[in-house]
Amino acid sequence: MQSTEELSETTSQAAASALCPSCGRFVGPYATCPYCGAHIAGRLSLRMVKIVTVLLATVGLFALWWLARHTEIPLLTVVETQGTMNMAYVRVHGKVSRSLTYDPEGGYLAFWLDDGTGEVRIASYRDVTQALIAEGRVPALGDEVEVAGTLRIREDYVSLTLNVPEHLILTRPEPIAAPAGSLTMLDEGLRVRVAGEVQSIFSPYEGLTLITVRDDSGEIVIAADETLIALTGPLPEIIEGQGIVVTGTVTLYRDTPQLAPATVRDIVLSAAPPEELAVVEPCALSELSVDDEGGWVNARGRIVALEGFKGGLKATLDDGTAQVLLVLWQSLYAELPEPTALDVGAEVEVEGEIKVYQGDLELVPGSPEDVRIVTAAPELPWVEVQALSTSDTGRIVRLRGVSGDPVAFSAGVKVPLDDGTGTITVLLWSNVAEALAQPPQAGMMLEVVGEVAFYQDEMELIPRSPGDWRPEP
Amino acid sequence: MDTTFADLLLWTLIGAAGASLLALVPALHIYNVAGFLLLLGGVLEPVLSPERMAFLFLGMITGYSMLNTIPSIFLSVPDESTVFMVLPGQKYLMQRRGYEAVVLSGIGGLGGLAALTLLTPVAPRLFPVVREVLRPHTGWILWTIIAYMLISEWPKGSGRAPAGLRRWWEGWKSLTAGLVTFLLSGLLGFVLMYRSLVPVQVAYQNLLPAFVGLFAVPWVIQNLLARIELPPQHIARSVDAPPGAIFQGTAAGVLGGLFAAFFPVVTGGIGGFLAGHATAQRDERAFIISQGASKIVYYVGGFLLFFVPGLHLTRGGMAWMVSTRYSTYTPERYYWATAAVLLAGVLAFFLSLGMTRLLLALTRRVSYRWLSGGTLVILLLVVFGMTGTGGLAICAVATGIGSLPVLWGSRRMNCMGVLLLPIALNMAGAGSVVAGWLGLL
Numbered sequence: 001m002q003s004t005e006e007l008s009e010t011t012s013q014a015a016a017s018a019l020c021p022s023c024g025r026f027v028g029p030y031a032t033c034p035y036c037g038a039h040i041a042g043r044l045s046l047r048m049v050k051i052v053t054v055l056l057a058t059v060g061l062f063a064l065w066w067l068a069r070h071t072e073i074p075l076l077t078v079v080e081t082q083g084t085m086n087m088a089y090v091r092v093h094g095k096v097s098r099s100l101t102y103d104p105e106g107g108y109l110a111f112w113l114d115d116g117t118g119e120v121r122i123a124s125y126r127d128v129t130q131a132l133i134a135e136g137r138v139p140a141l142g143d144e145v146e147v148a149g150t151l152r153i154r155e156d157y158v159s160l161t162l163n164v165p166e167h168l169i170l171t172r173p174e175p176i177a178a179p180a181g182s183l184t185m186l187d188e189g190l191r192v193r194v195a196g197e198v199q200s201i202f203s204p205y206e207g208l209t210l211i212t213v214r215d216d217s218g219e220i221v222i223a224a225d226e227t228l229i230a231l232t233g234p235l236p237e238i239i240e241g242q243g244i245v246v247t248g249t250v251t252l253y254r255d256t257p258q259l260a261p262a263t264v265r266d267i268v269l270s271a272a273p274p275e276e277l278a279v280v281e282p283c284a285l286s287e288l289s290v291d292d293e294g295g296w297v298n299a300r301g302r303i304v305a306l307e308g309f310k311g312g313l314k315a316t317l318d319d320g321t322a323q324v325l326l327v328l329w330q331s332l333y334a335e336l337p338e339p340t341a342l343d344v345g346a347e348v349e350v351e352g353e354i355k356v357y358q359g360d361l362e363l364v365p366g367s368p369e370d371v372r373i374v375t376a377a378p379e380l381p382w383v384e385v386q387a388l389s390t391s392d393t394g395r396i397v398r399l400r401g402v403s404g405d406p407v408a409f410s411a412g413v414k415v416p417l418d419d420g421t422g423t424i425t426v427l428l429w430s431n432v433a434e435a436l437a438q439p440p441q442a443g444m445m446l447e448v449v450g451e452v453a454f455y456q457d458e459m460e461l462i463p464r465s466p467g468d469w470r471p472e473p
Numbered sequence: 474m475d476t477t478f479a480d481l482l483l484w485t486l487i488g489a490a491g492a493s494l495l496a497l498v499p500a501l502h503i504y505n506v507a508g509f510l511l512l513l514g515g516v517l518e519p520v521l522s523p524e525r526m527a528f529l530f531l532g533m534i535t536g537y538s539m540l541n542t543i544p545s546i547f548l549s550v551p552d553e554s555t556v557f558m559v560l561p562g563q564k565y566l567m568q569r570r571g572y573e574a575v576v577l578s579g580i581g582g583l584g585g586l587a588a589l590t591l592l593t594p595v596a597p598r599l600f601p602v603v604r605e606v607l608r609p610h611t612g613w614i615l616w617t618i619i620a621y622m623l624i625s626e627w628p629k630g631s632g633r634a635p636a637g638l639r640r641w642w643e644g645w646k647s648l649t650a651g652l653v654t655f656l657l658s659g660l661l662g663f664v665l666m667y668r669s670l671v672p673v674q675v676a677y678q679n680l681l682p683a684f685v686g687l688f689a690v691p692w693v694i695q696n697l698l699a700r701i702e703l704p705p706q707h708i709a710r711s712v713d714a715p716p717g718a719i720f721q722g723t724a725a726g727v728l729g730g731l732f733a734a735f736f737p738v739v740t741g742g743i744g745g746f747l748a749g750h751a752t753a754q755r756d757e758r759a760f761i762i763s764q765g766a767s768k769i770v771y772y773v774g775g776f777l778l779f780f781v782p783g784l785h786l787t788r789g790g791m792a793w794m795v796s797t798r799y800s801t802y803t804p805e806r807y808y809w810a811t812a813a814v815l816l817a818g819v820l821a822f823f824l825s826l827g828m829t830r831l832l833l834a835l836t837r838r839v840s841y842r843w844l845s846g847g848t849l850v851i852l853l854l855v856v857f858g859m860t861g862t863g864g865l866a867i868c869a870v871a872t873g874i875g876s877l878p879v880l881w882g883s884r885r886m887n888c889m890g891v892l893l894l895p896i897a898l899n900m901a902g903a904g905s906v907v908a909g910w911l912g913l914l
Contacts (some may be wrong), residue, residue, distance in 0.1 A: 064870050067866070084678075086676065164914055165914065
C-alpha cells in the first residue's frame with residue numbers, strides 16, 4: 001500500500017492545558033495542582049455541565065411545554081397556504097361544500113371545506129373517524145366547521161389531516177322552515193326544514209335513495225346516499241303518502257334544488273300525512289305564465305293531442321282559454337287506473353308542477369293520483385289497412401290483426417300486422433317496445449293504436465305508448 | 474419548455490454539484506435549501522419548471538446524502554441519518570484515517586445506488602404490493618422497533634462499585650439515561666407536533682431545531698469542552714475494505730435504508746442500525762459502509778419512491794416539497810430519475826474526495842477548537858435564520874436532552890423518541906389521549 005502522509009505542525013492546546021500554570025508539572029484532569037496547590041483555571045466542572053444539561057432537558061422542556069400550551073394554533077385561509085407550510089399544524093374555518101366520502105372498511109372519512117378563499121380537503125382516519133361517528137359529530141353539507149390538523153400541500157389541492165377528534169368544532173346552522181316549492185338555485189347551501197307528504201321513493205342506482213316530498217307549494221327531492229346511511233344509520237321505512245318532515249341543506253343536482261339531510265334522524269316520519277293538503281282550486285290555463293314555474297296548480301281541460309317521447313307521453317291540454325303540455329312520465333302513465341282512457345278527446349283534471357321546457361309551459365303531475373280522468377277518450381273507430389293512404393299521415397287510428405315475425409333494428413322493433421285487407425308495419429320505438437307487458441311475437445292477435453306515417457314509401461303505424469299495444473287474450 | 478432526458482439530467486447534475494458544496498456547511502440540511510428554492514418557485518418558474526425542479530432536487534438529495542458524511546466525521550455534526558457515523562468516524566479521525574472513513578461511506582453510497590438501480594425494473598410491481606401488505610401492520614412494527622431499541626441496550630459499568638444501590642446505579646445509569654432521553658425527546662416531539670413554536674410559514678422545518686439540538690450541538694459542545702485536537706490526517710491512495718466487508722456492509726445498509734425509506738418515521742440511521750444487528754455486523758469498516766449505503770438508500774431511495782408509477786408514496790421532506798408542485802405517473806420518468814440519480818451519485822462520490830481534501834486543508838490552517846466554535850455559531854445561525862427565536866428555544870431544550878446520552882453514556886438513538894413516540898402513539902390511537910393529558914389539545 002502506497003500512501004502520502006501530510007503532517008500538520010499544530011501545537012496541542014489540550015496537552016498545554018494539562019500542565020500546572022504555576023509549577024509546570026502535569027496535573028491531568030485535577031482542578032487543583034497536587035504539587036503546588038495552585039488552582040487550575042479554565043476547567044469546567046463536569047458536575048456543573050451535568051446539572052445544566054439536566055436543567056435544560058427538564059426545566060427547559062417544561063417551559064417549552066408551558067409556552068406551547070399558551071400558543072394558539074394558527075388560523076389559516078386556503079389562499080395563504082404555500083409549499084413550505086407542509087406538515088404545519090394549523091386551523092381552518094369554513095363551510096362543508098361537497099358531499100362526504102366514507103370508507104367503512106378503512107375508516108377513512110373526507111370532506112371539502114370552503115373558507116371563501118378556496119377549498120381544503122379534510123381527512124380523518126380510523127380511530128378519529130370512529131370517535132366522530134360515536135360522538136355524532138360527523139359534519140354534513142352546509143355545516144360550519146373549524147378544524148385543526150396537519151396541513152399537506154399537494155400539486156393540485158390542499159388537504160388537512162384531522163389527528164384529534166376534539167380539534168373538529170362543528171356548528172350546524174338552525175334550519176328555517178321553507179315550503180318545498182319555494183326553494184330555488186339561489187338557496188344552495190341553506191339549511192331548511194320541509195314538511196309534506198312522501199310522494200314517491202326512487203332508487204336510480206344502488207346506494208342512492210331519492211324521496212320526493214310534496215307540499216302545497218310544490219315538491220322537492222330528498223337525496224339519501226350510502227355515505228349518509230353508513231355514517232348515521234339506516235333509513236326508516238318510508239311509505240308513499242306518509243307525512244314527513246325533513247331537515248337538510250339545499251344542494252343542486254343539474255341546477256335543480258334538492259335536500260341533503262345531515263343524518264337520517266333529520267328525516268322524521270308520521271303515520272299519516274301531517275294535515276290534509278289544501279285543495280288546489282282549478283285555474284284557467286290562460287292565467288299561467290313562465291313566472292309560475294315551480295308552482296303547483298290544478299287545471300282542467302280536454303286532451304286535443306297525444307304523442308310519445310322517450311320516457312313517456314306528452315298530451316296537449318286545452319281548457320278553451322289556452323293550451324299547455326301535460327307531461328306524463330312512463331312510470332306514472334303505467335300506474336294510471338285506465339291508461340288507454342287518457343287519449344285524444346278525454347277530459348281530465350290534473351294537479352302538477354309548472355315547468356318551463358324550451359320556452360313551453362308544461363304541467364307535470366307527481367303521481368297517478370294527480371291525474372283524474374273526468375271523461376274517458378272516445379274509442380277510435382276501426383279502420384282497415386287497405387283504407388289507409390298517404391293522406392292519412394299523422395292520423396291516429398286503431399287496427400286489429402295478426403302479427404308477423406318481429407324484426408329488431410337499432411332503434412326498436414318492426415312488426416308486420418295483417419288485418420286481412422293488407423299488411424302494415426307496426427314500428428315500436430325501443431322505449432315503447434321495452435315497456436311492453438307482452439313483447440311482440442309472430443301470431444299474436446292484436447289491437448294496435450298509433451299514428452300513421454310513411455317512411456321510404458312504406459306505410460307504418462307508430463304506437464305512442466305501451467297502452468297502444470293491446471294483445472287480445 | 475423542453476423536457477428531454479439530457480435537460481433533466483443536466484439539472485440533476487447541477488443539483489448534485491451544488492449540494493456537494495453546501496453539504497460541507499454544518500447543519501445546513503439540504504431540505505433548508507430546497508425549501509428556499511420552493512419559496513422562489515414563482516420567480517424561478519421561467520427557467521425552473523416543476524419537473525426540472527423535481528430533478529434538481531433529486532440531484533441535491535443525492536449529492537447531500539453522499540457528502541454529509543464529511544461534516545459528520547470531521548466536524549461531528551450529524552443529522553438524524555448520520556448519527557451512528559460519528560463515533561466510528563471519530564475513531565477513524567483520531568487514527569488519522571478520516572479521509573478513509575469518508576471513502577468507505579462513499580463506497581457504501583455507491584453500493585446503495587447500485588442496489589436502487591437494480592431494483593428499478595421490479596419496483597413498480599413489488600413496492601405497491603409490499604406497501605399493501607405492510608400498511609395494516611405499521612403500528613405494531615413501530616412499537617417493536619422502539620422496544621428493540623430500548624431493551625437491546627445492556628447495563629454497563631465495571632461491577633466494582635460497592636454492592637447495593639451504588640452498584641445497581643453504576644450498571645443502570647446509562648440505561649436510565651437512555652429511557653429518560655427517549656421519554657423527554659418523545660415529550661418534545663408531542664410539543665412540536667401539536668403546538669410548535671416554529672413559525673407556520675416554515676413548518677416544513679419544524680424538526681430542524683430539534684434535530685440540530687439533539688444530534689449536532691451536543692457533539693460540538695463535547696468537542697469544545699473536551700478540547701479535542703484533530704491529529705494530522707492521512708490521505709490514503711488505497712482503502713482498507715476487503716470485498717467481503719464491502720458486500721456485507723452494502724447489503725446491510727441497503728436493507729436498512731430500504732426499510733427506513735419505505736417505513737414511516739424510521740430514519741436511515743435506525744434502519745442501518747437494525748440491519749447491522751440483523752446481519753450480526755461487527756466489522757467497523759462494514760459498519761461505516763453500511764451507514765453510507767443506508768443513508769443513500771434512505772434519502773435517495775425514499776425520494777425515488779415518489780417516482781415509482783402506481784405507488785403514490787411520498788416519503789421524506791424532499792418528496793413532500795416536490796409534491797406541492799409536481800407529480801409523475803409514467804414509468805419513463807421513473808427510469809429517467811434512476812439513471813439521473815446514478816450519474817449524480819457517481820459525480821458526488823468523486824466530489825466527496827475533493828471536498829474532504831478541501832476540508833482537511835482548512836483544518837490544517839484553523840484550530841479544531843475554532844472550527845468547532847465556528848460550527849456551533851453556524852448551527853445556531855441556521856436554526857435562528859430558518860425558524861426564529863422559537864426554533865432557538867426548541868434547539869436549546871433539545872440540546873439538553875441530546876446531551877444526556879453523551880454525559881451518561883447511553884445510545885444517542887434514544888433521541889429519535891422525538892419522532893418515534895408521538896407517531897407510534899398516534900398509530901395506536903393513543904396520541905390524542907396523551908396530547909390531551911399534556912394539555913396540548
